[in-house]
Amino acid sequence: MFENLTDRLEKSFKLIKGQGKITEINISETLKDVRKALLDADVSYKIAKTFCDDVKQKALGQDVLTAVRPEQMIVKIVHDELAALMGSDHSEINLKGHPGIVLVSGLQGSGKTTFCGKLALNCKSKKNLKVLLVAGDIYRPAAIDQLKVLGEQIGVTVYSEDGVKDAVAIAKNALSLAKKEGYSVVIVDTAGRLAVDQQMMNEIVAIQKAITPTETLFVVDAMTGQDAVETAKAFNDKLNYDGVVLTKMDGDTRGGAALSIKAVVGKPIKFISSGEKMEALDIFYPKRIADRILGMGDVVSFVEKAQEQFDEEEARQLHKKLVHDQFTITDFYQQIQQIKKMGNIKELASMIPGVGKAIKDIDIDNNSFKGIESIIQSMTLEEKNNPSIINGSRRKRIAAGSGTSIEEVNKLLKQFEQTRKVMKQVAGNPASKLMKKTHR
Numbered sequence: 001m002f003e004n005l006t007d008r009l010e011k012s013f014k015l016i017k018g019q020g021k022i023t024e025i026n027i028s029e030t031l032k033d034v035r036k037a038l039l040d041a042d043v044s045y046k047i048a049k050t051f052c053d054d055v056k057q058k059a060l061g062q063d064v065l066t067a068v069r070p071e072q073m074i075v076k077i078v079h080d081e082l083a084a085l086m087g088s089d090h091s092e093i094n095l096k097g098h099p100g101i102v103l104v105s106g107l108q109g110s111g112k113t114t115f116c117g118k119l120a121l122n123c124k125s126k127k128n129l130k131v132l133l134v135a136g137d138i139y140r141p142a143a144i145d146q147l148k149v150l151g152e153q154i155g156v157t158v159y160s161e162d163g164v165k166d167a168v169a170i171a172k173n174a175l176s177l178a179k180k181e182g183y184s185v186v187i188v189d190t191a192g193r194l195a196v197d198q199q200m201m202n203e204i205v206a207i208q209k210a211i212t213p214t215e216t217l218f219v220v221d222a223m224t225g226q227d228a229v230e231t232a233k234a235f236n237d238k239l240n241y242d243g244v245v246l247t248k249m250d251g252d253t254r255g256g257a258a259l260s261i262k263a264v265v266g267k268p269i270k271f272i273s274s275g276e277k278m279e280a281l282d283i284f285y286p287k288r289i290a291d292r293i294l295g296m297g298d299v300v301s302f303v304e305k306a307q308e309q310f311d312e313e314e315a316r317q318l319h320k321k322l323v324h325d326q327f328t329i330t331d332f333y334q335q336i337q338q339i340k341k342m343g344n345i346k347e348l349a350s351m352i353p354g355v356g357k358a359i360k361d362i363d364i365d366n367n368s369f370k371g372i373e374s375i376i377q378s379m380t381l382e383e384k385n386n387p388s389i390i391n392g393s394r395r396k397r398i399a400a401g402s403g404t405s406i407e408e409v410n411k412l413l414k415q416f417e418q419t420r421k422v423m424k425q426v427a428g429n430p431a432s433k434l435m436k437k438t439h440r
Contacts, residue, residue: 004040004041005037005038005040005041005293006292006293006294008033008036008037008040008041009034009037009078009293009294011033012030012031012033012034012037013030013071013074013075013078014071015029015030015033016029016030016070016071016074017069017070017071021070022059022060022070022073022074024060026070027056027059027060027074028056030074031052031055031056032052034052034055034078035048035049035051035052038051038052038259041256041259042225042226042256042257043226043256043259043260044226044229044256044260044264047085047259047260047263047264050263051081051085054081055074055077055078055081058077058081059073059074059077075294078294079290079291079294080290082259082286082289082290082293082294083286083287083289083290084286085259085262085263085286086258086259086262086269086284086286086289086290087262087268087269087284087286088286088287089286089287090268090270090283090284090285090286091243091268091269091270091284092270093215093217093243093270093271094214094215094242095123095127095129095184095185095214095215096214097214098179099132099175099178099179099183099184099185099186100184100185100186100214100215101175101185101186101188101211101212101213101214101215102119102185102186102187102188102213102214102215102216102217103188103190103204103207103208103211103213103215103216103217104116104119104187104188104189104190104217104219104245105190105192105204105216105217105218105219105235105239105241106192106218106219106220106235106245107192107193107194107195107196107220107221107231108140108191108192108193108194109192109194109221110192110219110220110221110247111219111221111247111248111273112189112190112192112219113137113143113146113147113150113189114146114150114247114273114276115219115245115247115271115273115281116133116147116150116187116189117133117147117150117151117153117154117156117278118273118278118279118280118281119187119271119281120133120150120151120154120156120185120187121154121156121278121279121281122281123184123185123187124154124155124156129184129185130182130183130184130185131156131157131183131184131185131186131187132156132157132158132159132174132177132178132183132185132186132187133147133150133151133156133157133158133159133187133189134158134159134160134170134171134174134186134187134188134189135147135148135158135159135160135170135189136167136170136171136188136189136190136191136207137167137189137190137191137192138164138165138166138167138170138191139191140191143189143191144160147160147189148160150278153278154278159173159174159177161173167190167191167203167206167207168203168206168207168210171188171207171210171211172210172211174186174188175211188207188211188213190203190204190207191203191204196231196234196235201235201238201239204238204239205238205239208239215242215243216239216240216241216242217241217242217243217244217245217270217271218232218235218236218239218241218243218244218245218267219244219245219247220232220244220245220246220247220257220261221247221248222246222247222248222249222257222258222272223248224257225256225257226256226257226260228246228256228257228261229256229257229260229261229264229265232244232257232261232264232265232267233264233265236265236266236267241267242267242270243267243268243269243270243271244261244265244267244268244269244270245269245270245271245272245273246258246261246269246271246272246273246284247272247273247274248273248274249272249273249274258272258289268284269284269286270283270284271283271284272284325420327420328384328385328386328387329376329379329383329384329385329387329416330381330384330385332376332416332419332420333373333376333384336369336372336373371402371404371408372412374402374403374404375398375399375402375404375408375409375412376412377402378397378398378401378402379398383398387413387416387417390413395409395410
C-alpha cells in the first residue's frame with residue numbers, strides 16, 4: 001500500500017537536502033516533484049496542485065529552527081497536510097439505536113458482501129454486539145449464498161427470503177425480526193451493478209427511506225483510483241451517505257482514492273479492508289496513514305493488532321517460561337500462529353519504522369511459515385519440549401515426515417535457539433520487568 005508514492009516523495013525531499021534554508025526556488029523545485037508523485041498515485045491534478053500550494057504557503061511562512069533541517073520541516077508540513085487531506089481525525093461508525101442499522105452500498109465487485117461479513121465480526125468480537133446480517137442483493141444469488149457462508153463462518157445469523165424480489169420488503173422484515181429478537185446491530189447488504197444506473201440508485205434510496213439507517217456506508221475498490229472517487233461522488237449525490245470503506249488495499253493500489261475522496265466528496269473514510277480474512281478490517285486513521293506514506297511506519301496500529309491477539313495471562317506465562325529457560329518449540333509454534341492471526345506479514349512489518357523500505361522488494365506472505373510448521377508438526381511431543389534430544393536419526397525422520405531437507409530442519413532448530421536466547425534476554429531486562437509491573 002502506497003509503496004510507489006512513498007518512494008517518489010522520499011526522492012522529492014532529497015532535492016532540498018543540504019540546503020541552508022527554505023527558499024522560493026528550492027521549495028518550488030521540491031514541490032514540483034511532489035506534485036508529479038501525487039499525479040502518479042492517481043490523485044487528480046486539481047487536488048495535487050491545491051495540496052502543493054498549501055504546503056508551499058506554510059513552508060515559506062515557517063521560521064526554520066537551527067535544530068531542524070529544511071527537509072525535516074518540509075516532511076513535517078507534508079505529513080500534516082496529507083493527514084488533513086484525508087480528514088485529520090478518524091471518524092467513528094454510528095451503531096446507536098435499537099437496533100443500530102448499517103446500510104452498505106457500492107458497485108458490484110467492490111467487496112460489499114465481504115465487508116458486511118468483516119463488519120459483523122468486528123461488531124461481534126470487539127464490541128460484543130448481537131448482529132443480524134441481511135441479504136438484500138436480490139439480483140445475484142451468489143451474493144446471498146456468499147453472505148450465508150460468511151455468516152456461518154463467523155457465527156452470525158443471516159436473514160434472507162428465498163425467491164422474494166422486493167429488497168425494501170426484505171429489509172423491513174429483517175428489521176422487524178431484529179427488534180423482536182433483541183439484535184443490537186443490523187447490517188444490510190444491497191445490490192450493486194457494474195456501473196451506476198438509475199434502477200440501482202432508486203432501489204437503495206427506497207431502502208434507505210424505509211429503514212432509516214443510523215449509518216450508510218459506501219464501499220469502493222481502492223484499486224480503481226480516480227474512477228473510485230467519481231463513483232463515490234455519484235452515490236453521495238443520491239444517498240448522502242455517512243462514510244466510505246476502501247477495499248482491496250492489499251492490491252496494486254496507488255493510493256489516489258484514499259488521498260482524494262475526502263476532498264472531493266466531503267465524507268470521511270471510516271474503514272480500510274484488505275484480503276479475504278474476516279479479521280482484516282481496520283479503522284481508517286488519517287495521521288497513521290500519513291505516517292506510512294512518508295515511511296515513518298505505524299507502530300500504534302502494530303501494537304493494537306498485537307494486543308488483539310495476545311492475552312495478558314498468556315503473556316505472563318510466556319514471560320515466566322522465558323525467564324526460567326522453559327521456552328519450548330511448542331511455545332515457538334504457538335507464537336507463529338498468533339503472528340499469523342495479526343494479518344499479512346509484509347504489511348505488519350512495514351508498520352515498523354525503517355522496515356518497510358528494507359523489505360519492499362522481498363516477497364513475504366503467511367505461506368512463508370508453511371515449511372516451519374510442517375517440520376514442527378513432524379516432531380514428537382518429547383522432541384518439541386526437549387529439542388536437545390533431536391539427534392541425526394531424528395532429524396532425518398523429521399525431514400522425511402515434513403517433506404523438507406535435513407538442512408531445513410537444522411536451520412529451524414538454530415532459529416529456535418537464537419529466538420529463545422534473544423527472548424530470554426528481553427524478558428530478563430530490568431525495563432521489561434518494570435513494564436510488566438506497571439501493567440498489573
